[in-house]
Amino acid sequence: xxxxxxxxxxxxxxxxxxxxxxxxxxxxxxxxxxxxxxxxxxxxxxxxxxxxxxxxxxxxxxxxxxxxxxxxxxxxxxxxxxxxxxxxxxxxxxxxxxxxxxxxxxxxxxxxxxxxxxxxxxxxxxxxxxxxxxxxxxxxxxxxxxxxx
Amino acid sequence: xxxxxxxxxxxxxxxxxxxxxxxxxxxxxxxxxxxxxxxxxxxxxxxxxxxxxxxxxxxxxxxxxxxxxxxxxxxxxxxxxxxxxxxxxxxxxxxxxxxxxxxxxxxxxxxxxxxxxxxxxxxxxxxxxxxxxxxxxxxxxxxxxxxxxxxxxxxxxxxxxxxxxxxxxxxxx
Amino acid sequence: xxxxxxxxxxxxxxxxxxxxxxxxxxxxxxxxxxxxxxxxxxxxxxxxxxxxxxxxxxxxxxxxxxxxxxxxxxxxxxxxxxxxxxxxxxxxxxxxxxxxxxxxxxxxxxxxxxxxxxxxxxxxxxxxxxxxxxxxxxxxxxxxxxxxxxxxxxxxxxxxxxxxxxxxxxxxxxxxxxxxxxxxxxxxxxxxxxxxxxxxxxxxxxxxxxxxxxxxxxxxxxxxxxxxxxxxxxxxxxxxxxxxxxxxxxxxxxxxxxxxxxxxxxxxxxxxxxxxxxxxxxxxxxxxxxxxxxxxxxxxxxxxxxxxxxxxxxxxxxxxxxxxxxxxxxxxxxxxxxxxxxxxxxxxxxxxxxxxxxxxxxxxxxxxxxxxxxxxxxxxxxxxxxxxxxxx
Numbered sequence: 001x002x003x004x005x006x007x008x009x010x011x012x013x014x015x016x017x018x019x020x021x022x023x024x025x026x027x028x029x030x031x032x033x034x035x036x037x038x039x040x041x042x043x044x045x046x047x048x049x050x051x052x053x054x055x056x057x058x059x060x061x062x063x064x065x066x067x068x069x070x071x072x073x074x075x076x077x078x079x080x081x082x083x084x085x086x087x088x089x090x091x092x093x094x095x096x097x098x099x100x101x102x103x104x105x106x107x108x109x110x111x112x113x114x115x116x117x118x119x120x121x122x123x124x125x126x127x128x129x130x131x132x133x134x135x136x137x138x139x140x141x142x143x144x145x146x147x148x149x
Numbered sequence: 150x151x152x153x154x155x156x157x158x159x160x161x162x163x164x165x166x167x168x169x170x171x172x173x174x175x176x177x178x179x180x181x182x183x184x185x186x187x188x189x190x191x192x193x194x195x196x197x198x199x200x201x202x203x204x205x206x207x208x209x210x211x212x213x214x215x216x217x218x219x220x221x222x223x224x225x226x227x228x229x230x231x232x233x234x235x236x237x238x239x240x241x242x243x244x245x246x247x248x249x250x251x252x253x254x255x256x257x258x259x260x261x262x263x264x265x266x267x268x269x270x271x272x273x274x275x276x277x278x279x280x281x282x283x284x285x286x287x288x289x290x291x292x293x294x295x296x297x298x299x300x301x302x303x304x305x306x307x308x309x310x311x312x313x314x315x316x317x318x319x320x321x322x
Numbered sequence: 323x324x325x326x327x328x329x330x331x332x333x334x335x336x337x338x339x340x341x342x343x344x345x346x347x348x349x350x351x352x353x354x355x356x357x358x359x360x361x362x363x364x365x366x367x368x369x370x371x372x373x374x375x376x377x378x379x380x381x382x383x384x385x386x387x388x389x390x391x392x393x394x395x396x397x398x399x400x401x402x403x404x405x406x407x408x409x410x411x412x413x414x415x416x417x418x419x420x421x422x423x424x425x426x427x428x429x430x431x432x433x434x435x436x437x438x439x440x441x442x443x444x445x446x447x448x449x450x451x452x453x454x455x456x457x458x459x460x461x462x463x464x465x466x467x468x469x470x471x472x473x474x475x476x477x478x479x480x481x482x483x484x485x486x487x488x489x490x491x492x493x494x495x496x497x498x499x500x501x502x503x504x505x506x507x508x509x510x511x512x513x514x515x516x517x518x519x520x521x522x523x524x525x526x527x528x529x530x531x532x533x534x535x536x537x538x539x540x541x542x543x544x545x546x547x548x549x550x551x552x553x554x555x556x557x558x559x560x561x562x563x564x565x566x567x568x569x570x571x572x573x574x575x576x577x578x579x580x581x582x583x584x585x586x587x588x589x590x591x592x593x594x595x596x597x598x599x600x601x602x603x604x605x606x607x608x609x610x611x612x613x614x615x616x617x618x619x620x621x622x623x624x625x626x627x628x629x630x631x632x633x634x635x636x637x638x639x640x641x642x643x644x645x646x647x648x649x650x651x652x653x654x655x656x657x658x659x660x661x662x663x664x665x666x667x668x669x670x671x672x673x674x675x676x677x678x679x680x681x682x683x684x685x686x687x688x689x690x691x692x693x694x695x696x697x698x699x700x701x702x703x704x705x706x707x708x709x710x711x712x713x714x
Binding site: 003004005006007008009010011012013014015016017018020022023026137138139140 | 158160165170171172173174175176177178179180181182183184185189190193
C-alpha cells in the first residue's frame with residue numbers, strides 16, 4: 001500500500017532590494033568600508049545598520065565608519081548541511097565593532113580565515129578582506145572573510 | 150484628507166536590471182516526505198485500481214470523498230469504507246489559460262468541481278474535464294451535466310489523482 | 323448562536339497610518355512597518371514608548387522567504403522588549419489582526435496596542451502568484467497543477483450560474499472601486515475604466531479576467547487601539563470597536579456551497595450580536611467588504627446580510643453601493659483600486675472605516691452621515707471570514 005507521498009515547496013527566485021537602512025552599508029561595502037548606524041537620541045551605534053532606531057523609533061540620520069573590529073565568539077564547522085564531513089573545517093566568527101572607541105550594538109557573523117590557531121583568542125582584533133573592487137555588489141559576500149590582525 | 154502623504158519609494162523592474170536598486174537574491178526548495186495515513190493511502194490505492202473510495206459516517210449519514218478519518222460535522226470517527234461511482238455531475242467549471250506561475254498555457258485546460266454519484270450531495274472533487282468544447286463551459290451548458298472518469302491504462306497508474314486523466318460528458322451537453 | 327462575552331474594557335481606535343500601496347516598494351518589510359507605525363502613532367499623539375504591546379499580521383511566509391517572519395520584522399513594529407503576537411488567517415489576517423488588537427485591550431491585558439499588517443509580495447520571482455500553489459493539499463490537489471485563480475473562477479462561475487448573474491454586472495464593481503481609488507492618496511490602481519475595458523481585458527481563467535482581479539502589491543498599515551479612559555484623554559471623538567466576529571469553514575473547499583459564503587454569514591452574525599445589530603441592511607451605514615475579485619464584493623455583501631442572496635449585483639447596478647448611494651461599499655477603492663498587499667489590504671479597510679467615521683476621508687468621504695461602519699476580510703483556503711464593526 002502506498003504510504004508515503006513526496007512533494008516540494010519551491011520558490012524559484014527571491015529578490016530583496018537593499019532598502020533605506022542597507023543603502024549606506026551597501027555603498028560602504030562597495031568601497032571596502034563598514035558603516036554602523038548612529039541614533040542621536042539614544043546615543044547608540046548599531047550593526048548591521050537600519051533605517052530607524054528600534055527603541056525610540058526615530059529615523060537614523062547618521063552612519064559612521066567603524067574604526068575597530070574584534071572577535072567576540074567563534075564556532076568551527078566540521079560537517080556540511082547534510083551532515084557529511086567537510087574537507088577542511090570552516091570557522092565562523094561573531095565580529096563586534098567600535099566607532100572611535102565607542103561600542104557598537106550587534107555585529108556580524110562571517111567567515112574567519114585563521115593561519116595560526118594559537119592567535120584565535122576572544123577579543124583579538126580582526127580585519128575584513130574584501131573581494132576585488134570590480135566584483136563587489138554591495139552585499140555581505142563582498143567581504144570574503146575576516147583575518148586576525 | 151487621510152492618509153496624509155503616505156510614505157514609500159516605488160521602483161520598477163528595470164531599476165534592478167540597470168543597477169539603480171541594489172539587491173540580493175535567494176531561492177527556496179524544500180522537499181517533503183508525507184506519511185499519508187490510513188485514509189489517503191487507501192484512497193490513492195483505490196485510484197490505482199480504478200476505484201474511487203469514500204468514508205461513511207453512521208451518525209449523520211454523510212459519505213465523504215476524499216475519505217477522511219473524522220466526520221467534521223459530528224466530530225467522531227467515520228465508520229465504513231464505501232466505493233462511490235466514477236460518474237458525477239458538474240457543480241462548476243472554468244477554462245484556464247494560465248499555469249500556477251501565471252505563465253500562459255499552450256492550450257486551455259477545463260477545470261471543474263464534480264459531485265460524485267454515491268457521495269453525499271455537495272461532496273465534490275477538483276479535476277479536469279475533457280472532450281468538452283470550452284464554449285459549453287463559457288455558456289455554462291456543462292453545469293449539472295453527467296460526466297464519467299477516463300482512467301489511465303492500469304499499468305500506467307501510480308496511485309495519484311492523476312490516474313484519472315479527466316472526466317468526460319456521458320450525456321448531451 | 324449563543325455567545326457570552328464579558329468585556330473588561332470598551333476599545334477605541336485613536337490613530338491610523340499607512341504607506342503607499344505599490345507593485346514594488348524599495349523599503350524592506352520592516353521599514354514599511356516602521357513607516358506605517360510611525361504615522362499611526364503621530365496620528366494618535368503617542369510615541370512608541372506609550373505602547374504596551376504589538377500585534378502583527380502578514381499572509382504566507384513565502385512572500386518574504388523567512389520562516390519566522392514576525393520575529394524577523396519585530397523591530398520595525400516597535401516590538402522590542404514588548405509582548406508581541408503574530409496572528410494568521412491567510413487573506414483574512416488584516417481584519418483578524420485588528421480583532422486580536424481589540425481583545426488585547428478588551429480583556430484588560432494591555433492598555434495601548436499597536437496593530438500592524440504588512441506584506442511585500444514583490445520579492446517572489448517570476449510571479450508572486452506561484453506562492454499560492456503551495457497552499458493546496460499536496461496529495462489531492464497540487465498534482466493537478468492547481469492555482470489560486472482556478473478556485474476563485476470556479477466559485478465565481480457557480481455564483482453566476484445559481485443566480486443567473488451577468489459578467490457585465492460583476493464588472494461594475496471593478497469600475498466603481500477603481501474609480502473610488504482615484505481619490506485615495508495611497509492607491510496603486512485608481513483609474514477610470516468602463517465595463518467594456520473589464521470584458522476586453524486578458525482572460526486568465528474564464529470567467530476571471532485581468533481587470534476582475536486586484537493587483538500584486540507591497541505596503542503596510544498600522545492602527546492604535548486603547549481603552550475608554552485613555553481614549554477620552556487622547557481625543558474628543560474616539561471611534562469605538564463595537565463588534566468583532568470570525569468563523570472558519572472546512573478545508574475541503576470542494577465540499578462547500580460555492581455560491582454563498584457560509585463562513586461569513588456566521589462571522590457577521592457574531593459581530594452583529596456583539597454590536598446589538600438586528601437589521602444589518604438598515605443599521606450598517608457603509609462597509610468595506612473584501613474585494614480581491616469583483617464578484618467577491620457581491621458574494622460578501624450577501625454573506626454579511628447587506629443584500630439578499632443574488633441581490634448584490636442588482637444593488638450595484640442601481641448605484642446603491644456608490645459613495646453617494648444608500649449603502650456605500652468600498653468607498654476607499656478596495657483591494658481592486660487601492661491595491662492588495664494581502665494582510666495590509668485587510669487592515670487598510672479597517673483604517674478606512676476609521677477615517678470615514680472621523681469625517682477625515684476628504685474627497686472619499688461618503689455623502690450620507692455615517693455612524694456605523696463595517697470592515698471585513700476573507701482568507702485561508704477561501705474559508706475564513708473576519709468582521710469588525712465600528713461606531714463613532
